[in-house]
Amino acid sequence: MQQETEQTKAARPALQMKGITKRFGSFTALNQVDLSVNTGEVHALLGENGAGKSTLMNCLFGMYGQYDGEIYWQGEPVRITDSQTAIRKGIGMVHQHFMLIPVMTVIENVVLGMTDNHWVLDLKAAARRFTELSQTYHLALDPWAKVEQLSVGQQQRLEILKSLYRHARLLILDEPTAVLTPEEVDGLFEIIDRLKAEGHTVIFISHKLNEVMKICDRCTILRNGSVAATLSISQVRNRETLARLMVGNETDLDLHETDCHLGSQALLEVKQLSCRGDYGQLICKQLSFAIRPGEILGICGVDGNGQRELVECLTGLRQAESGQYLLGGRELLNCDARQLLKSGVSHIPEDRLKYGLAPGMSLEENLILADYKRSDFARHGWLRSGRIRRQAMALCQRFGVRFSSLKQPAAELSGGNQQKLVAARELDRQPRLLIAVHPSRGLDVGAARFVQNAILSMKRKGTAILYIAGELDEVMEMSDRILVMYEGQFMGQQARANYDRTQIGLMMAGTPIS
């Protein structure tokens, strides 16, 4: 019986996208992509970073003015050039970066852009409807709270409710679990089940296999902007099949041998370090750890648990409240960024465009960004252009940065080449301590490998390395030891010899394990 209803559902595609192509300049982000989603199913869109998942969904939601190809919604051909059209058709999207306005209230965010609320805002009536709706889906949320006061999980619920309030029948969730704790993820999965039970269709964008296996009915796998396969999850025997489809044939996972000779004495010692966040809350609580020369210490945890602030303290971008920060025995706590650079601390920042580069300045100038005062490059306050040029040429060649001129602005390079530029600069400084944050974010496999290998070569030279990345797999692959951070504290650590995903997962969710 159950079987039959599912069969009939399957016969009615809610959405079909045919031959979707999207170009940005000369870069083809999507190439002839077909996608068919049935009514009432949870359909996964699986792929690596940059495979085109978000781009495809942004096309569907009208975030780009134009695209090539056809979209059929409930069997009718539609052309979606703006999000208003998509919303009117009953499509809702929860973006990876929430589309909320922090200084406004929940209910203001909900009614924003609604056309049935003509001239004068009737927020009270809207709040009543909103409360009813949130009770139906068991998603309690105070309509009068300011969004900036909500937790990330609550903001995500708000985004879902925002779509439901607009009578969405199809919900697109773009990497919804990326910002959640495992506990919150379970909550989200319950919500998705409930949505499905109410007859909604869900497109679930992810690159996490276990999540897809757990809650999805079918999945479409994208690779480099094309469809690699569309499968029913029930047909999938093991996740390795999915993994291979997702990453292609490249499955060489072992990057380095564990038994690199580590020094015996700690090079970096951090003791009882505490600092406050942007809003004055205590965000790092008495953190202590040490790194030996040649050791890579990975820190993992869900974004927003204090990792960023810890790095800022260690790089002189934030004042610490208390604690000790010893590098080779020297106290560096609350030294400014300049002194830290001089003491041999290198930093590959989380966002290369936000911190690591001056986009409009030339490659050679970007390559001396941290060391412009060193006697090689400057004398009596004057820059030595000849040496700077030679240095730049050498570094670009050594790190394989592809460029047309050293005078070219860094902004003109591709993302991968920009990251290589930052890595080249930071690694060439022969640091004693390297702090690498998301060093492979947004890079293709080749460039990511390159940067990771470069970091490993520093390990061999005896640099102490603090490695922070969003992907657990990446941290596990690179590190000799992992510390798990949760709400500003370490939940526990594991050595490479006995990594245990389940335990790390538990720690990330806030269960301390000694």
Place this chain on the structure above:
Amino acid sequence: MEGILNTLTNFISADVRTAVPLLLCALGLVFSERAGIVNIAAEGLMLIAAVSAAIGSAYFGPWGGALLAAISGLAGALIFTFFTITLRANQIVVGTAFNIFAAGLSVTLNRRFLADVTVTGYPLRAIPGLSQLPFVGDLFFNWQLLVYLTFLGVPLLQFVLYRSNLGLKIRASGEQPRACDSVGIKVNRVRTGVVLFSGILAGLAGSYVSLGQASTFIEGMVAGKGFMALAVCVFGNYTPVGAMGAALLFGAADALKYRLLTTELGSYYQFLNMLPYLITIISLMLLSHRSNKPAASGKPYIKE
């Protein structure tokens, strides 16, 4: 007693007279700032409008002046939006260019059309009944039409900004344009509309300079009032009611100057002239940390 009352009356009416063009222009700026547009072209808009108003009034009477001022404000704002929104040029840079352009245009227009004509100012409109009240009657109910409209506009615009669907869209466009786009709001259309509206208000404000405060146009008579309006908008924390308070305070500083001119401090009147500018700077020092300044202020929105 009589003397004090008189002094007070004069003081308040001088205050209002100075405050009106600042407030009128600032009301428009509050809206465009809230939508994410920094419009330092306000100075130039007022300048062109002041000369247009004088021309309109000379040839078609005060109403013609008001109409021409509003139209010139609108036209100027159209130029501004074309460059800043359509062509995404830097708003401050275009504003500066516009002010240079306006300085040239206003003088040219003045020499060409106002050489030997007489300009009629806005007439006073006493409100029947109310204006007969002792003391307050003359003070509050015997002004030009534009003055009543300006002050009536304050609560109205406050309501629009905070209690209407449109106001919500405007505020959201200045905070998080991408979020607006995701719910189907045409951010650049909202911004264009708001700048055009502020252009009309700046135009009317300019007309009050030439037709309300005086009955003539003098080159350079706007003398930084557009910039002052920008300061009023910031000092008023980007709300219409706040702008009213700020404008009246600036007006009071100006009125105080005229009071002091007759005393022995008069020969130092330049220092009194500095007062409004100093107040603005001090207010910026004190208020910048709890400001309603929109997050996306001054940044063009580019749809991907």
Place this chain on the structure above:
Amino acid sequence: MNQNAKQFRFKSELKQLLLPLFSLVLALALGYLTMLLMGYDAAKAYQSLWQGIFGSRNAIAESLVQTTPLIFTAISYALTYKAGLINLGGEGQLYIGAVWGSVLGSRLSGIPVWLHWILIFAAAFAGGAIWGAISGLLKVRFKASELITTIMLNYIALEWVSFCVTNLPFKDQTAGAAPRMPTVVDNVKLSLLLPKTRLHSGFILALLVLLIYYLFMWKTTKGFELRVNGQNPNAALYAGMPVKHNAVLAFALAGGTAGLGGIINILGLQYFLTEGFASGLGFSGVAVALLGNSQPLGILLAAFLFGALNAGGIRMQTAAAVPSAMISMIQGIIIFFAVSPYLLSWIGTQLISGRNRHNLSLQNQLPPESAQLAMTTDRGKSDPEKSR
């Protein structure tokens, strides 16, 4: 690689020139149209404009005379702009510098002239620098928007000048005629470059300051720091640069340069300070810097263009009876177009889209790298105040 590099530089230099030239032509055309509409003899106006710029030895000299102060105020804007700050206060800084300079210039005598010059220039630089540094301090200390404080300080400076020319101890007490400050002593007046014209050696000083601006911004570590801050304030923090200190320094240097411009106009041209002697020079300087893309050579060319238009405008007013204010209008229009990098591609889009409006947008017409540049620099420029 080398060949590539040369091609790259040539292409980008050509691109930099194309838009300003196009803007100039467009602005002159619009000016022509406006004059026709207003019933002026536009052809005669432009003819006399040309005469006023290049028509004679004196005309050329006059153009350079007008160019000189613009170079200073343009640097004043450009230096802060390159450092990621906005300085609309060039005029106020110029006036304050001129006041300080002329106080010294009219008082001291009996000291060697070179010493006197040094003192005058130092005083003018210091006056402008302090005036500029106020905005810098207000910004780093109180987060007060420099956009507004510089404008407000302009007006305060104007009032101060107005006070100085009418009140003791600053005013000129000899004539008792028009309000002004005393005339500078004869031996500090700058010599003429071309006899029987007004072209004074201040022009050479302007070129020298421009050269210093270039060397400082592009060849020293301090200049490097300022430019990094202008490109991406977060990167400056990341590299451990003293960001706040640099903001004040940039404003001080900018103000000082404007102050020098003020006193040089006094020593070379006016010989005494009157109210409004530099009216409009501040904002014109902004325009010049924008047109010249804040590059030294660009500033020189743009300052000459604006100076020449100003000089020609005066001739235009006398010979063709067209108000010289028309020139400001044309200058405004030049800037409108010159600061709109998407202008050319937009026009292209409009021309093509007659047929096929729906499938095209501005974005699609952009070459990819410039689109990327536009977006990244936007992000780079993200509010420095919010960065911490």
